[in-house]
Amino acid sequence: MSTNNSHVDALVVGGGISGMQAALDLADQGYKVLLVERKSSIGGKMIDLSKVFPTLDCCSCITTPKMSATAHHDNITLMTYSEVEAISRNEDGFTVKILKKPRYVIEDSCTGCRSCELACPLEVPDDEHEFGRTSHRIIYVPFSTAVPQKAVLDIDHCLFCGKCMQACPSDAIDFTQQPEHLEYTARSIVLATGFETTPLDAKKEYGAGQFRNVISGMMMERLLAPTGPYGRVLRPSDGKMPASIAYVQCAGSRDQTLGVPYCSRVCCMYAIKQAMLLSGALPMAEITIYYMDIRTFGKGYEQFYQNAKAMGIEFLKGKVAKIREDENQNPIVRVELIDEYGKTRVTERQHDLVVLSVGMVPGYNPQGMYGVPIAEDGFVQLPDYNVFPAVTSQEGIFVTGTAAGPMDIVDSIMMAGAAAASAAAYLESKQKNGNRTPQNQSERSVEYA
Amino acid sequence: MNRDEVIKNTKILILATLSGGYRGADMTGQGHLEYPPNTYILPVMTSAIFTPKFYIDAFEKGFDAITVMYSGTDSPYKGESERTAEIINETYEKMRELNLDLRRLRLAAICTVCVRPFLEEVERAEKLLEEIGPLPRPLARPKESIYQPIEERGDATYVNE
Secondary structure (H helix, E strand, O other): OOOOEEEEEEEEEOOOHHHHHHHHHHHHOOOOEEEEOOOOOOOOOHHHOOEEOOOOEEHHHHHHHHHHHHHHOOOEEEEOOEEEEEEEEOOOOEEEEEEEOOOOEOOOOOOOOOHHHHHOOOEEEOHHHHOOOOEEEOEEOOOOOOOOOOOEEOHHHOOOOOHHHHHOOOOOEOOOOOOEEEEEEEEEEEEOOOEEEOOOOOOHHHOOOOOOOEEEHHHHHHHHOOOOOOOOOOOOOOOOOOOEEEEEOOOOOOEHHHOEOOOOOOHHHHHHHHHHHHHHHOOOOEEEEEEOOOOOOOOOHHHHHHHHHHOOOEEEEEEEEEEEEOOOOOEEEEEEEEOOOOOEEEEEEEOOEEEEOOOEEEOOOOHHHHOOOEOOOOOEOOOOOOOOOOEOOOOOEEEOHHHOOOOOHHHHHHHHHHHHHHHHHHHHHHHHOOOOOHHHHHHOOOOOO | OOHHHHHHHOOEEEEEEOOOHHHHHHHHHHOOOOOOOOEEEEEEOOHHHOOHHHHHHHHHHOOOEEEEEEOHHHOOOOOHHHHHHHHHHHHHHHHHHOOOOHHHEEEEEOOOOOHHHHHHHHHHHHHHHHHHOOOOOOOOOOOOOOOOOHHHHOOOOOOOO
């Protein structure tokens, strides 16, 4: 166990797109930022996506430069594979205890050459990024553009055969590595803890995750991504190219039975986006979207929806009641369709693949550790949302991105700017009141014009 | 030269970084897209470790065009893009000294999903070689050049200058 005590102006918890942007916005203003990410690479959910709506830009091409900029910024200290253990207030702000989990790889020595990964004889399913559709070695660099490019060892599955040690050219493997406990003083905190999706097995009516050809929107993102598990869109049960794909909207949102009464805001748009991408990937496939309402609220979103309709994607209004399988594992959707005159009819339609447009639920409850109350929906409560959208009820603690509620990438990045501006204003007001520590004043490296 | 002669008589070296160009090349292969067989793709960790001497030696030993495919400013390694640019600039100076066409060496930013840009870069190199042909060897080195031919250097080890 080791301890360390350093001062930073802001602690950003979470290295997704919103956390990275908030850290960059603060660091560009000259504030010292500590970014803590629990996974072995920053990038968050966005690095796993294929394209962004409505521009259909490559997600990787937007996220990777942000990841590199975050890692290489002089004012940002990046701590991956680490978690905040405890927070307490002091006269400077907060005392933050951080647990740095052992990678069993000496970070300063590892060059990311992947020699260990190639030498490792064992593979386990990649549940973190590929939903178990493909595998990774026991010691591995998480993905090709991971930041930092450092290997991590899954000690629970390791055979301790030592092949990675023999292969490593820089003697970076250390099986005796222990968790480190570090202590920082942070003057403000920005929470960017992100979201999780509604579990696939939550809806019993939709197969409770047992049907192999009923997948979630995030799984489809990976199938569509060029870096995805198969390199093309294949259905999981038999590897067949699906000729008929259906999207079930509101499969994890606006549903009191799941305890998710709110709209997740992004599902309509990501379903339309994926449908358009599928039209390109599988030109002969029939794509149907079963929806309750299509909510296209952002700039250019409605036009995107109209383009999708013009491309021949079938939009059918109706709530899917049940999904069952036939003997060939083809999902059969039972749905009450509503026509343009309001007439309804119940029908059953067979598809090759069904995608559930699952919703967003909070990724983390900060109430216990940070004392930040949560709202009824489980996301962080914002006491004055209309005026200060990133300010929590705890002084010096700010929130950004989907930790505050469901939102898309554009809004997450905008909110990161708002959180950084609020945090900067708070730090400046503290400085004017004489609470800025002399050490931090001298560390300030921004040059004002 | 026509395309068949280029493919038969020339060699194109592609230095592809693992976090950038090599993934692009890999994606191209996975997509079953074709490119000419006179391309030699060398996966490298970073493009910043190759000295100007490496490139001159590669031209000397038989490559007619070299494309460095790296991830530019997206690189996970801090300073890789700046250092690579410096090295390529230094190499251009040496190439001028040896009267080599500077278009034979090219730096290209290729990301992990850049299938089309990868193919475009290969096509650009092929077209260039159709236009200017293979490199005449031995290289016309000035007598005072510090870059002695490999056979006169006596060993094949590459050391950083």
